[in-house]
Amino acid sequence: xxxxxxxxxxxxxxxxxxxxxxxxxxxxxxxxxxxxxxxxxxxxxxxxxxxxxxxxxxxxxxxxxxxxxxxxxxxxxxxxxxxxxxxxxxxxxxxxxxxxxxxxxxxxxxxxxxxxxxxxxxxxxxxxxxxxxxxxxxxxxxxxxxxxxxxxxxxxxxxxxxxxxxxxxxxxxxxxxxxxxxxxxxxxxxxxxxxxxxxxxxxxxxxxxxxxxxxxxxxxxxxxxxxxxxxxxxxxxxxxxxxxxxx
Numbered sequence: 001x002x003x004x005x006x007x008x009x010x011x012x013x014x015x016x017x018x019x020x021x022x023x024x025x026x027x028x029x030x031x032x033x034x035x036x037x038x039x040x041x042x043x044x045x046x047x048x049x050x051x052x053x054x055x056x057x058x059x060x061x062x063x064x065x066x067x068x069x070x071x072x073x074x075x076x077x078x079x080x081x082x083x084x085x086x087x088x089x090x091x092x093x094x095x096x097x098x099x100x101x102x103x104x105x106x107x108x109x110x111x112x113x114x115x116x117x118x119x120x121x122x123x124x125x126x127x128x129x130x131x132x133x134x135x136x137x138x139x140x141x142x143x144x145x146x147x148x149x150x151x152x153x154x155x156x157x158x159x160x161x162x163x164x165x166x167x168x169x170x171x172x173x174x175x176x177x178x179x180x181x182x183x184x185x186x187x188x189x190x191x192x193x194x195x196x197x198x199x200x201x202x203x204x205x206x207x208x209x210x211x212x213x214x215x216x217x218x219x220x221x222x223x224x225x226x227x228x229x230x231x232x233x234x235x236x237x238x239x240x241x242x243x244x245x246x247x
Contacts, residue, residue: 119234173215217237
């Protein structure tokens, strides 16, 4: 069975969830009731493994809040965004200077929506998000983005290191937006294919992705606050890139 709320769409019940996985719907994650025991559980686990669907065990009270229907201990959250394939984006773009923005575990849904909105306004080629540990692209994100998430290609990737290496193989430079950078953002050459990485609100870009970057670029800070909100920083970088790409 399916249910739509103002925040998210869910599918509940063992058989409906099994059927939803691998269908034309994109399953964001699956929530399983603690201690669940069913003859269909092994089939569900196999399906989740085949399609790399993240899952977690939760108290039954959480599932009851998500739906009043007979969920049988299983609720799947359906993605509000139709995800695109990263290889398809890399191979099919005909832009002279494409810009792909990778969001390294951005957790605030408002930041996610605001970044998507600016990305769409500035002609960003695509957004990349990890499949786990990131803000859900749900109704709240959609609202904050003013619908940009439906007009902007979004890729959900299991391994961000693999994604960075893949972009490099297609000739992209990797630019990390970080206050630890040595290069002023105004000196970055965005006229060539670029993968721009923006980091988590608290910890920034993960060390392994920082090591993989070709350029570490920073925004000048003349006040006493050490850093900018990630969505504001993203806007500065994306509009600088637009300025150069337009030329």
